[in-house]
Amino acid sequence: MSGQPSNLGDILAIVHSCQSFNAVANQLLPTLRSIVWNHTVQAESMLGGLIDGADPLLNMGLGTGGGRQAAPYTLGTLYMLSARLGMASPPDTTYQTIVEWCATFEPHQARLASDRVGKLAKGIVRWAEQHGQPEDALEPLRLLITRYPPSPGYLTSVHPVFVQLCCTTRHFPLALPILSVPIYEIDKEICDLHYTDNLLYHYCGGVALGALKRYSEAAEFFEVTVSSPSTVASAIQVEAYKKLALIQLILYGKTTPPPKYTSPAVSRAFRNSSGTQPYLKFINAVEVADREAARKLAKDVEGFQTDNNMGLVQQVLDRLPWLAVKKLKETYMKLSLEEIGREIGLSDDPKGVRTLIVDMIAVGELSASIHPDGTVSFEGESALLPQPSRIQIESALVQAREAVEALTALDRTIGRSRDYIQKALHQRDSGGMGWQDEESMMPPMRGESWEDNL
Structure with a gap:
């Protein structure tokens, strides 16, 4: 590696010498990229390795409670940790090291190397699976997905990794805080999507x-x-x-x-x-x-x-049966429980029909009343619909306007993308009803599928 660091010690010296963001972006980043691009396999092995048997990440404080001391060196440690977790036989790395990095990294530095962030996310999952505890990757990924983007509305390469893991480990509720935030921003500069x-x-x-x-x-x-x-x-x-x-x-x-x-x-x-x-x-x-x-x-x-x-x-x-009852409501204003039972295929179970109607009313699926004589009066649905306040309406309009503006800007950006246009024209000219080969992207099946929970 003429003119480039020849070992991990030399790289660490450069990492420590870059004290400002400008130095990190203009000196350290080009150096690390050059090493990886010119010597991919050897560079990844070197970056993820040890120095004379000692773990440089531990020596920098990661995994020992000193994560914040290592935060100024985020770009360097990102390259090292992502390289290590991508190795077939990586050096021993503790859970605490991974969590501390995800909890203390400096986002602006990490955004300089979005491809390494995506590599790190997949490496964390691989590390957890190798240790037989895929759930251990959930907390580091949660920290990564919440701290890395400039705002929660950004889609990043960590999003699919995290949500897929929530599914494969059946920790569905953990995905809700992420899924509840609408995606309105895609920035290829900081998200290797x-x-x-x-x-x-x-x-x-x-x-x-x-x-x-x-x-x-x-x-x-x-x-x-x-x-x-x-x-x-x-x-x-x-x-x-x-x-x-x-x-x-x-x-x-x-x-x-x-x-x-x-x-x-x-x-x-x-x-x-x-x-x-x-x-x-x-x-x-x-x-x-x-x-x-x-x-x-x-x-x-x-x-x-x-x-x-x-x-x-x-x-x-x-x-x-629920859908059949709701269909009857479109035609009739009042029916007996026996008549409803005949229409929905429960003519031999009047108690079951009553229970069904009661359940539908209880969960807000049906607006109706059951009279003592066994008749059911269907009512209007307005009582089932929550009435938004003026503040809620105005807030929704503001969000809609912002979403439209963001999508319009994104559409213009895509329309100017030479790569997108060339790919679209190529696929159009190829014709046919071919399928993109994404079966490999689908979550792996381990015995009973996580999709069986649906």
Whole structure:
């Protein structure tokens, strides 16, 4: 490495010599990038190694309670820690070292090397899995995802890694604070994002929300996945389409068309793929209120189990009586419990019908009254709808305006991107209904799938 540091000790000397942000950005960063780009394998091994058997990260205070003392050297330690956790056989690294780095790093320095932040996030998951405790990666990733972006509305390469891990470890509630913040900012300068990062984040977010029975929010996440711009259908998008359709059946008893800006390739893939035909038949049976056909399709088709969607299918079946009652309300103002039972297929269970109506009223799904003589009077739905205050309305309008402005700016940026235009033209000219090969991006299955929680 002529003219470059030849060992980790030399690199550490440069790290310690760069005391200002300008020195870090203009001297240390080019040096580290040059080392990695010119000698990839050897450089990663050197950066992640030890010095005469001693751990330089520990010597800098990381893992010993001195993380804040190491914060001024964030860029250097980021390169070292991300290199180490990416090695096949890394030196022993303690949980405390990883957590301290994530809790004390200097965000402005870390944003100079967004690719290393993404590498670190994946390395933390790999380290935890190697130790047989994948849950140990959750807290470091939570710290990383909350401290790294300039504001919570940024999508980063850490987002899909964290939310996917929440799903694979079944710690769905841990993802809620992240999922509850709308994404309105994408900055390639500080976020080393790839197309599948957006898809995987929203897909896994939909799974987590669905597992928590937050179906309306789950539908929004799956819809973002399905309608993300593409000229070739992605495997992730098709899987999201399946789950979106089932959740819509749970919510409304029918499916709704995807947004008009959804790529025709994605819609064609869902309609024409052999793997989606069981879904189309099931959807049709539910929408025409053929309960027997729906139950038979759910029982006889293996495709739902293969896709780990049997939980959602069962939720649809459980919701059929609820949906049937709500459909009756559209036609009748008053019915007896016996009449309702006949209409929804529970004619031999009047107590069950009463329990169903009571449950629907209790959870706010139905506005109705049960009279002593066993008749049910359906009422207007206005009482079920919360009335927003003027302050809430004004706040929502401000948020909507800011979102529109951010999306407009992003659209202009993408429109000026030469790489994006060239890729779009290339994919258009290639034609066909090919699928992007993103199966490898899907969360790994370990025995019972995490998607079974849906």
